[in-house]
Amino acid sequence: MIRWYICACDVKIEGQTPVREPAILRHLPSSSQGKRAWIEILDNKFLVKSDVSDGRHAEIISDPDFTEITSSADVPVASRSAVGSALEALGYTRQEIQETGFNRDALLRKIASVRCQVRANATRDGIEVVNARIQATTPFEYLSRKVPG
Amino acid sequence: MPYPPANLSIQGRPLSRRRFIQGAGGLLTPVIASLILPASAGLILPRKSLAWPFPGPGRAPYFILDSFTDSDGTTLEAHKANWVKMNSDPSAEIHGNRGRVADIDQEPRYAWNQSLGPDCEVFARFPVSGSSTGFLNRSLLLRYTTTVQATADGYMFKTFSGADMRIRRADNGTETTLDSDTIAVSNGDKLTLRAVGSTITGLQNGVEVLSATDATYGDGGFPGLAIGGDTDTVTMTEVDNFGARTL
Numbered sequence: 002m003i004r005w006y007i008c009a010c011d012v013k014i015e016g017q018t019p020v021r022e023p024a025i026l027r028h029l030p031s032s033s034q035g036k037r038a039w040i041e042i043l044d045n046k047f048l049v050k051s052d053v054s055d056g057r058h059a060e061i062i063s064d065p066d067f068t069e070i071t072s073s074a075d076v077p078v079a080s081r082s083a084v085g086s087a088l089e090a091l092g093y094t095r096q097e098i099q100e101t102g103f104n105r106d107a108l109l110r111k112i113a114s115v116r117c118q119v120r121a122n123a124t125r126d127g128i129e130v131v132n133a134r135i136q137a138t139t140p141f142e143y144l145s146r147k148v149p150g
Numbered sequence: 151m152p153y154p155p156a157n158l159s160i161q162g163r164p165l166s167r168r169r170f171i172q173g174a175g176g177l178l179t180p181v182i183a184s185l186i187l188p189a190s191a192g193l194i195l196p197r198k199s200l201a202w203p204f205p206g207p208g209r210a211p212y213f214i215l216d217s218f219t220d221s222d223g224t225t226l227e228a229h230k231a232n233w234v235k236m237n238s239d240p241s242a243e244i245h246g247n248r249g250r251v252a253d254i255d256q257e258p259r260y261a262w263n264q265s266l267g268p269d270c271e272v273f274a275r276f277p278v279s280g281s282s283t284g285f286l287n288r289s290l291l292l293r294y295t296t297t298v299q300a301t302a303d304g305y306m307f308k309t310f311s312g313a314d315m316r317i318r319r320a321d322n323g324t325e326t327t328l329d330s331d332t333i334a335v336s337n338g339d340k341l342t343l344r345a346v347g348s349t350i351t352g353l354q355n356g357v358e359v360l361s362a363t364d365a366t367y368g369d370g371g372f373p374g375l376a377i378g379g380d381t382d383t384v385t386m387t388e389v390d391n392f393g394a395r396t397l
Contacts, residue, residue: 016257016378017237018299020318021326030314031332041326120322121300128324138348138366139328146363147329 002072003150004058005109006049007042007091009066012128019121019128023047024066028057038147040139041116043092045130048113050144070112076103088112092133113141214262214373214394220244226260233260236299242377242389248277249377252386257287257378261297262394267370268293271344272394273353274375278337278386287311288335288387290343291374292350292394293367299323303367307343307352307360308376309335317343317352317362328362346397370396 008024023039025047035053042048053061061067068087071077076084085098093111101107118132216230225241226233226249235241239256242249251258266272276288287310294304300323308316313334318325333354335341342353348368352360373394377387 015325016239019324021324022330023327026327026330030330033332038329118321119324119326121324125300125323131322139363143363147361 002053002055002058003148004051004053004061004072005070005105006051006061007068007070007087007112008039008047008049008064010045010047014126017125019125021045021119021128023049024064025049025051025061028061028064029053036148038144040113040137040141040144042112042137043115043117043134044090045117045119045128046091048109048144050148052148052150070109071105074105076105076108084108092117110141113137113139113144213266213396214264214392216262216392217247218244218249218390218392219247222246226258232262232264234263234297235259236261236297236302236374245388247390249375249389249392250386251377257289257376259289259291259299259374259376261291261294261302261372261374262392263297263372265370266292266373266394266396267345268368269346269397270370270373270395271342271397272373272375272392273340273342274392275338275340275390276335276377276388277390278388287376287378288341288389289376289378290341291372291376292343292345293369293371294320294374295367295369295371297372304371305343305345305350305364305367307341309341315352315354315360317350317360319364319366321366328364329360331360333359340391344397 011022011024013020025037025039029035029037035051035057037049037051039047039049062069081103088098089095097111101111114137115134116137117130118135119128120131122129220229222245224244227235229244236259239258242251242258270292272290272292274290287308289306289308292305294302296302302320303322304320306318306320308318313332315331315333316327317329318327340355344351348363348365350362350364351358375389375392377389
């Protein structure tokens, strides 16, 4: 079943290079476990589209570094306040969120339209955000090409 | 002989001079170019393997080829001045006419200082790679903006020992994984990294295994490679038959 998540960024150090990877790779390192694709978004997070079993989904959503975006066509009214607050915390404006009418696809496109820009920190043992908001460099349609449905 | 020969045609149309040159590119271009260009231009004639990958008729020639044919112990940067080491790790050396890094727990990374692209590809064959739980790995680089790893931007196809592959984007010294999967790499595999527009593709023996769409770096840049060894292993990582071209 298709699931959408916002997930954290894992930072690993390889040699002297900080490497950013989406936390979805903790649960789905292989595409044989479930197709998945991701786009960088604001606040050093990733928007993930995946096609996973219910069991795998339960495992993923129990990870506190994941937030599920509804699989319904619209975000349920009861959840809109919480979803809006979570996205505002990432750096999206209330106006941007409200403009989507909480339609899921419109909301996902809005989330995927911008990302942050990062670089290695001075001691090269982590990253720092250079620019909190730049235009996305990967189109939203990329996710559906990698994970149809 | 007329140039091109007057009696040659493709599907009934006379062969143009350009098509003639391209058609011969797979075999004759390295020969012709080696007569024109100095050895320091980095164009090496095939000497070792019938599997040396030439483009077919009508395809752009490889502008950069290196079969790592040199004396044992020669560092890559001494072997060809085009190889510029991008970090301070110990150098890779040539052994048995292959580039090698062994048991050093480091990953020398090299750029070839001729800019390609923006649409371009880089490939190499990796004859030997030891098994390790460390970062023993093989990487190909494209569209690199500088020859200094700590500040470089560009794209990378990185494979680890075991069965991990990544396409990554380098941003000013940090890297972001754009696509990933667990696919085994065998000794002798030919790996290719290709960039066409915003599509970045990783191929294993000519078969696409990873792909990502990213428009962050759309200009041309340097190709390159990295091979990493690990002190946990008793063997080494080797590279052979490096090539790159503008598409």
